[in-house]
Amino acid sequence: MSRSDAPKPAPPLPEPLRVPVADSHTHLDMQDTSVPEALEAAASVGVTTVVQVGCDLERSRWAARTAAEHASVHAAVALHPNEAPRAPDLDAQLAEIEKLAALPQVLAVGETGLDYFRTGEEGIAEQQRSFREHIAIAKRLDKALVIHDRDAHEDVLRVLAEEGAPERTVFHCYSGDAAMAEVCAAKGYFMSFAGNVTFKNAQPLRDALAVAPAELVLVETDAPFLTPAPYRGRPNAPYLVPVTLRAMAEVKGMPEEALSEHVAANTARAFGY
Numbered sequence: 001m002s003r004s005d006a007p008k009p010a011p012p013l014p015e016p017l018r019v020p021v022a023d024s025h026t027h028l029d030m031q032d033t034s035v036p037e038a039l040e041a042a043a044s045v046g047v048t049t050v051v052q053v054g055c056d057l058e059r060s061r062w063a064a065r066t067a068a069e070h071a072s073v074h075a076a077v078a079l080h081p082n083e084a085p086r087a088p089d090l091d092a093q094l095a096e097i098e099k100l101a102a103l104p105q106v107l108a109v110g111e112t113g114l115d116y117f118r119t120g121e122e123g124i125a126e127q128q129r130s131f132r133e134h135i136a137i138a139k140r141l142d143k144a145l146v147i148h149d150r151d152a153h154e155d156v157l158r159v160l161a162e163e164g165a166p167e168r169t170v171f172h173c174y175s176g177d178a179a180m181a182e183v184c185a186a187k188g189y190f191m192s193f194a195g196n197v198t199f200k201n202a203q204p205l206r207d208a209l210a211v212a213p214a215e216l217v218l219v220e221t222d223a224p225f226l227t228p229a230p231y232r233g234r235p236n237a238p239y240l241v242p243v244t245l246r247a248m249a250e251v252k253g254m255p256e257e258a259l260s261e262h263v264a265a266n267t268a269r270a271f272g273y
């Protein structure tokens with residue numbers, strides 16, 4: 001086995017946050033540890049709530065089930081923009097998503113949105129249709145909308161404006177620049193920052209965070225993806241939220257506790273718990 005193939009050890013537990021916050025976006029079903037283990041590790045460092053996000057029908061069912069079983073887990077359900085064009089019967093699947101979204105432990109419709117990174121021209125129309133349908137479901141059920149936006153900022157903002165955004169809209173793994181953060185702020189959209197805000201090459205993201213109002217900022221892991229520095233390449237999990245939050249507090253020029261208080265209140269407001 002070459003060095004790069006060796007399994008990388010999990011990062012150590014960070015120092016606990018003094019004010020507890022939520023991981024606003026995670027995928028426990030894609031992580032190596034069991035759900036109780038993941039929740040316990042997170043809670044031990046002050047990450048006392050997680051939003052478990054489904055990316056297809058099966059994983060959305062799993063998210064709803066897991067949120068029903070654990071008080072500290074809330075669910076979001078949707079067909080990911082990369083999944084939507086592949087769905088054999090998009091309308092039937094959307095009807096199932098709407099049923100799940102109506103459950104009380106499901107607080108959001110997402111992740112939906114647009115991803116032009118992997119999708120060719122032929123997938124884009126179906127992605128946009130799926131995105132519009134998810135927006136409609138969120139509005140019908142008065143749930144939060146969780147947006148996945150990869151290389152599609154302009155179209156995401158345009159479709160939201162055309163459809164009329166739900167009352168509570170969250171840009172997960174916010175990836176726009178400072179100018180877009182000002183547009184989101186004016187619309188009252190929440191911006192959730194992930195571990196990539198700590199990456200060396202992510203100055204535009206830190207500039208966006210700097211201008212984002214503290215009242216609209218959330219933190220997330222998007223685990224198992226986007227492990228924050230200095231642990232890049234090792235597995236991510238909700239217990240690593242403090243690493244990202246501390247880097248964010250530095251960007252905001254704010255004491256860690258002050259940012260945690262904002263983030264905790266914002267996440268509860270965004271998801272309505």
Ligand SMILES: [Zn+2]
Pocket residue numbers: 111148149172173
């Ligand atoms: Zn995403």
Ligand SMILES: [Zn+2]
Pocket residue numbers: 025026027053111222
């Ligand atoms: Zn995700």
